[in-house]
Amino acid sequence: MGTSEAAHRFTAVWQRAWAAHDVDAILALYAEDCVHRSMPFRTPHRGRDELAAYLRWSFAGERTLDVRFSEPITGPQGRAVAEFRVLTEEDGTPSTLAGCVFVRFDTKGLAVETRDYWHTVAGHREPAGPLFFT
Template sequence: MDVRDAAQRWADAWATGWPAQDGERIVELQAEQGDHWASMFRACRGRAGLRAYVEECFGEETRPAEVWFGVPRVDGDTATVEYWAITYPYDQPVTLSGCTVVRFDADGLVTESRDYSHAKEGRIPPPTGLFADHHP
């Protein structure tokens, strides 16, 4: 398993799954017992926990999110991926900026992810050039 490929697959799953509210596209890359820490204050245990988390978040979003993901930075079995998103919980824009630290197993599945993010009310596009090397 190539960690760079696994990390890019993970970033692509979030970049396409989030706006489409396709939680399964995201959850299928999680190891069955892998943990996701949402902003470090909420532990989502295993695939079931991650599924419940994304379904809850998507349930609040009344318009498709706009998302950008950077190129993963890889070290050993771990990657860090920066992102920017504009979400619309209950039709009100909220901008998120952050990064996720993701650890992969030998099959390229996520065994642990830790999300660090900041939120600000309003629709704020990412700074020019910040994600020029990757897709929205």
């Protein structure tokens, strides 16, 4: 599978599955031995089992109201990047999460490495500008 097709599938599934807290759909996007970094200074989640535990923990107190991903930007060697914006309520408190994900895909179109950078603010807000390349 080509990088562009893999990246579009990745963002479309993440967008739908995050809104539904569908951990299995998200895990199907990843290689068995994937490495996911949720923030620069956190210990990486290695393999689908660790990623699944992290996702379940992340979704536990979150009520997701809206998820949007930008059009992914693809580059050489199976790499892609996309921005995202998520409106949630965490333990009843409105919150907005905005960030980006960097992905490296294998030849089968599975994510072998991902890295997220994100920020949260109180309340429901749109970023200062539209999502990049929406």
